[in-house]
Amino acid sequence: MxxxxxxxxxxxxxxxxxxxxxxxxxxxxxxxxxxxxxxxxxxxxxxxxxxxxxxxxxxxxxxxxxxxxxxxxxxxxxxxxxxxxxxxxxxxxxxxxxxxxxxxxxxxxxxxxxxxxxxxxxxxxxxxxxxxxxxxxxxxxxxxxxxxxxxxxxxxxxxxxxSLKEAISLHNKQRQLVRELYYLRKPDPPLINGSEVLQVMISIMMIPAEEGNALIQEVIDEVKTRQDIPDKKNGRLLVWGSLIDNIKFTDLIESSGLNIIIEDTATGTRPFWHDIEETEDPLDGVARHYLQEVKCPRTFAETDTSYKEDLENRYSYLKDFAKYWKVNGVFGNIIRNCDIHGYEIPAVKDYLESLGLPVLIIEQDYSTASLEPLRTRFQAFAETIG
Amino acid sequence: MFYAGLDIGSTITKVLIKNERKVCTTVIKPTGAEHRRLANEIMDEALRKLNLTTANISYIVATGYGRINVPFADKQVTEITCHMRGINWLFPSVKTIIDIGGQDSKGIKVDNGKLVNFVMNDKCAAGTGRFLEVISDLLGVKLDDIGEISLQSTRPTNISSICTVFAEQETLLQLSKGTSIEDILAGIHRASASRIHSMVKKIKIEKDVAITGGGAKNIGLCKALEERVGFPVIVPPEPLITGALGAALIASEETKKISKEELIEKQLKRRWEAVTFFDEKPTKG
Known part of the structure; x- marks a missing residue:
């Protein structure tokens, strides 16, 4: 290369x-x-x-x-x-x-x-x-x-x-590497901060998969042995919702007493959390993966059950995330006018609060110019956790 | 030992110095375009009043919109936590705080002296002090007087809008219709109270309720809010100072958390300079 x-x-x-x-x-x-x-x-x-x-x-x-x-x-x-x-x-x-x-x-x-x-x-x-x-x-x-x-x-x-099968296994390898990278955020403080992870995630979406895989591997090796890990902070944060693609935003969050631990967003876990199954016609596995395993509220995971069971069905993966990564707060990030995530707020908030997790919802303007006024909200949220 | 709380709001800067037992002094000055840089002078003024020097202050906590880069603060804490602490110290029974500041308003929930939830107005002046400032300017009435005047209203007008600019237009319309200033102001206070109430409702309003910030100095607004809430609300004797009080309370707590050596080290790091805003390294949060 x-x-x-x-x-x-x-x-x-x-x-x-x-x-x-x-x-x-x-x-x-x-x-x-x-x-x-x-x-x-x-x-x-x-x-x-x-x-x-x-x-x-x-x-x-x-x-x-x-x-x-x-x-x-x-x-x-x-x-x-x-x-x-x-x-x-x-x-x-x-x-x-x-x-x-x-x-x-x-x-x-x-x-x-x-x-x-x-x-x-x-x-x-x-x-x-x-x-x-x-x-x-x-x-x-x-x-x-x-x-x-x-x-x-x-x-x-x-x-x-x-070649399709090869490409699937190459991208599955990428998914596995992304998960490995995320596991490095389990310790308190995490070994890698949210802005660094975001830079890696954006990068691998901009370069060929083999180069991306090599990059994540390098980052994993580097982070495992590094001395300058992030500071320990009050909050270990799960980010749920619309995507974040600018480190000025993650920097703001992480300078307000919170460490970002895991992101259930379209630039975070969602494209990477499940491997594509190897099927005889590879397109079967591909179709099922993108439709069923990329978790986004844009796809209705219908259930004919009670409200409580429905919530469990749709969001239990968030409970697993929260438990495994030991998060103590959730930031619900809504890009203004994102109906997909906006309409989901009452239910997801209900579910997370029933698990004892405080939730901060912010509808933001997708503009770095309007970030600073959010500082007080993040800092006060960190103070409620601490 | 003395502890200081410095609350640099968007409109007013407040300093409070206390010792173990009581509040020793407070200074309240406009923040203004240039004055905000001079928060250190306001701090100096408070020290002079007590014949103290900077070295006498064990710990300084900065709060408010200007808290980010205070070169002589030992810690920065949000005004949300500080108002909560201040009110909790004054009125331990309070569970819901409504803070009406110059450029924002907030609802704060307290449980056993702990901050449990909060809500803030989005980017809009409606429901903040700025809204009342605009209207009092328009009517040519002093901001300090609008509350009292509104209480004399017999038929409060309906200001329906929730936007400052539109409310301004509605006010002009009412004026041209010959509506009295009393009735217009009563309508304005109701509109403002309704806006604040619907925001704070999101975190569930529970008894007792206290109002802080500049807005609490306006009797018309307090009455209108009381009407909305449905029961009497508590207004502290000096509602502007609860944030700085909370900051000073946190300062005294922080002092106990660290050793004498660490404390001295912190004090040596203080730079007695003007406050800058967002372009420098933040005070450690």
């Missing part, structure tokens, strides 16, 4: 985090094609198997939204407005393909508008059912076939089963 600046581990992650498209542009210059995708539902395995670099499309909390508001209503999720804004400003002008997804209504709307206004050469919209059982799985598998056919056209070759 060629690494031009020769940085390794955390320093490399920081570098990739700061220059997110740098590696993609380098690879593009070497002839590799890049596919940008929305949220954690388009299967990266299919892209990797066809020799594409999958690149997660994110917004930028540092960049004021100036262009997107002419295309998308301001009552919509600010994260997707920001992502689209960057697209309109040419931030992703190097990508060869764009895969939008019905992750939520905001993502769907943005996907269509993206293919209309941003001239990415190849566009695909991945439909994703809201339920996760029965025919929904076969329907979703059908959609994955359409996705495959579309990007086969861009690749100029057919997807062969063996």
């Amino acid at each position: 060629k690494d031009i600046n020769k940085k390794t581990g955390l320093a490399r992650a920081k570098d990739i985090y700061n220059h997110r498209s740098k590696r993609a542009r380098e690879l593009k210059a070497e002839g590799k094609k890049v596919i940008g995708y929305f949220c954690c539902f388009p299967p990266v395995e299919i892209m990797t198997a066809l020799d594409f670099l999958p690149l997660r499309l994110l917004g930028d909390m540092d960049e004021p939204i100036t262009v997107a508001d002419g295309y998308l209503p301001t009552v919509m999720c600010i994260f997707y407005r920001s992502t689209f804004d960057l697209g309109m400003k040419g931030r992703f002008d190097f990508i060869d393909g764009f895969i939008g997804a019905h992750a939520c209504d905001g993502a769907e709307r943005t996907s269509y508008i993206w293919s209309n206004y941003i001239k990415t050469p190849c566009n695909f919209f991945l439909d994703l059912p809201h339920v996760d059982k029965g025919e929904a799985v076969s329907y979703f598998k059908g959609q994955l076939n359409y996705l495959k056919e579309t990007i086969e056209g861009l690749a100029g070759k057919k997807l062969d089963i063996e």
Whole structure:
């Protein structure tokens, strides 16, 4: 592997985090094609198997939204407005393909508008059912076939089963490494802080899977033997909700008397917590994984039971997280106008408080300029825990 | 031994110095655009009143919106915890605190002297002191007088809006209709109380309820809130100072937690300089 600046581990992650498209542009210059995708539902395995670099499309909390508001209503999720804004400003002008997804209504709307206004050469919209059982799985598998056919056209070759299987095991390896990294946060204080983990997580979504795997391994080795671990703090925090993709936010939280221990978000555990099962037709395993195992309130895990059982059914994984990582508080992060997570608040809060966990809910503006006023809330929350 | 609490609010800066038994002195000054930098002078003033020097103060806790970078504070604690501690010391029976500050308002829940829950207004001036300031300016009445004036109202007008800018427009409309200032102000206080009440309701209002902050100095607002809450509320004799009092109480507790050597080391680190805001290293939280 060629690494031009020769940085390794955390320093490399920081570098990739700061220059997110740098590696993609380098690879593009070497002839590799890049596919940008929305949220954690388009299967990266299919892209990797066809020799594409999958690149997660994110917004930028540092960049004021100036262009997107002419295309998308301001009552919509600010994260997707920001992502689209960057697209309109040419931030992703190097990508060869764009895969939008019905992750939520905001993502769907943005996907269509993206293919209309941003001239990415190849566009695909991945439909994703809201339920996760029965025919929904076969329907979703059908959609994955359409996705495959579309990007086969861009690749100029057919997807062969063996490369897909290899890609699945490569990405499963990544999932295992991410979990290993998260286990390093179990001690008190954790061996690695939330901002460092975020830098690693963002990085692996911007570079090829093999390089990502090598990076996580380097970080794990570095962190295990490091001396300068984070300070012990009052709060050990579980972050639940909309994604966080800027370390200014995690820095603010962690300078307010809280250590971030685990994130149940779309840039945290969600894409990585379960491996894809090896099935005879690999697409079966892929379809089931993305529909059933990527935990996001956008998919209804229906139950015909009592409210209490329903909560248990939907959120018991949060109880397991809280127990294993010994968290003593939960931050419910809602990006303003994120209906998917917003509507979930009463239930998730009920459930977590019944476990004796204090919950802090903040609806934030996805802008670093408006972060500082949140400091008092985080610090006071830490003081209630302490 | 003396302990100091310094509460740099968005509008007013308060200093309180106490010893083991009682509050020795308090100083209350506007924060202002430049004055906030001069929190050290306000601190000096308090010390002069007691004939003390900085070295006599065992521990200094900074709180309030300006707490982040106080070069002479030994610790920073949020105003939420500090108001809670201050009120709990004054009125141990209080379970719900409504703090109405210059630029924000908060609901605070106390249980056995511990902070258990809180809620703060989002980015909006409605339901804060700033809202009342804007309206009193518009009506040409002194802020200190609007509460008393509103009590003389016979037919309070309905100010429906929850937005400061729109409320301003509604006020102008009422003025042009010939509505009396008393009735307009009564409506304004009701609108403000309703906004604050619906926010604090989220953390469940339990008896006893105390009101703190500048808003508590406004009798019209307190009465309107009492009406909303449905039972009498407690207003401390000096509602501006409860945050600084809580900070001083925490200061005396912190002193006991650490050794004499550590204390001296902390005191040597204090820099007697103006307070800066967010561009420097924060005081250790």
